[in-house]
Amino acid sequence: MTNNETYLEPAKEIPVYRKCDVLVAGGGPAGCAAAAAAAEMGADTVLVERYGHLGGMSTGGLVVWIDRMTDWDGKQVIAGFANELLGRVPEQALLSPPRDIWGKNDNQDLLDYWNDRWASFHGTITWSPTIDPEILKIAHLSLMEEKGVNLLLHAWAVAPIQDGDNVRGVIFESKSGRQAILADNVIDATGDGDIFALAGEEFESDIVKDDNHHRMNVAFLWDGTDMQRYLDFRRHKPDEFRAVMKRGQEIGVRDRPMVVPGNDKALFMGPRLTGYSCIDVEDLTKVEILSRKRMMIMLDFYRDNMPGFENARVMQTASQMGVRHSRRMKGVTRMERKDWIAGKVFDDEIGLSPPPSPRHPNVSIPFGCILPVRLDNLIAAGRNLSSDPVTHIFMREIPNCWALGQAAGIAAVIAQKTGVRVRDVDIRLVQDELIKQGAALHTELGGSIQSQRAS
Secondary structure, three states, rough: OOOOOOOOOOOOOEEEEEEEEEEOOOOOOHHHHHHHHHHHHOOEEEEEEOOOOOOOHOOOOOOEOOOOOEOOOOOEOOOOOHHHHHHOOOHHEEEEOOOOOOOOOHHHHHHHHHOOOEEEEEEEEOOEEEEEEHHHHHHHHHHHHOOOOOEEOOEEEEEEEOOOOOOEEEEEEEEEEOOOEEEEEEEEEOOOOOOHHHOOOOOOOOOOOOOOOHHOOEEEEOOOHHHHHHHHHHHHHHHHHHHHHHHHHOOOOOOEEEEEEOEEEEEOOOOOOOOOOOOOOHHHHHHHHHHHHHHHHHHHHHHHHOOOOOEEEEEEEEOOOOOOOOOOEEEOOOOHHHHHHOOOOOOOOOEEEOOOOOOOEEEEEEEHHHHHHEEOEEEEEOOOOOEEEHHHHHHHOOOHHHHHHHHHHHHHHHHHOOOOOOOOOHHHHHHHHHHHOOOOEEEEOHHHOOOOOOO
């Protein structure tokens, strides 16, 4: 709906809720990593989150399958915050291959088993755990409390506070009204780049049309299932399985369940819908409604046709929309496919990403991809990084956002402690602290991986 009417909102004074060293807007993967890293360095850190839990897509979005954190040789390349967080998840809430088989590619039985559990790709077993989302929420809160992060839940950062190109804080809204937080440095971890966009920084929104990186969905969990029976049917009676799925496609049922901790539960990461925008309130409303309608069609179909799903029922739908892409900031450095295919290692490297396929080397992540071109005192960490659309396909994933956030939190504190703008920090100090906090980086010696904290 388009309405050209306007309303002039009366000016009023907004109370300053508090001041801090580092303010993080958004408690998703990047925001939590940023806040934890900053607080570990002794900074007075505030984390503002609009929901009543932390973790973003990894919890509220039911994206409980965490993508690859190992490379194709089995070496862990995303560590640091990831290890601290996942180390708090008990075994019964975690579905993951043990460390001693990461990188294995010569045991077909193991490959088949972990392929069914989304931890085997291109014939290689990877560290890609699936986690109980409620337990992961608790792990986030425990970690933030231990680090001394000041949390504000049920609070939505809605506008930047600016002095020209300097961002001095944010305005947030909650049941307590409209208030302000002032900070030496602000980290935009909203995922959609809400703060930098409202502050006037330029961004891109082009997509890879045939990929999932721009699609939206409401994920859902079912219980009452027998997933082992389903897996046996799919593996041992492939012709019958394909026939069932073909019948499903005729009525729009294409999504397959994912295995999660507990044989009686199944996760669906779809249906993934295209042509909608997650920064358009009408589109968000449509996707919420359409997703649940399709879920019920899927439930009836699976109950009637798929072995193991006769007694399935809806257990939980995601409290957060499954969002993958909206704005990508036009940053100081744009991560591009040509660079990581060539194996370029950036001088201002702040992290590594596993490459999309075994044909490519580990991907070097530059500090410049989270730095705005124009704005000062602001870092944009998470899936709103500066990149081309192809690179965004994997850089938007949860572990990559952990890596980006951890670097952002460290850089913000170093800037504050050394009295310089974030863009002017000594990158060697950032890299040293990253290694101290357990992150993996290329060294200057042959591109090996260096990390000091035991994983």
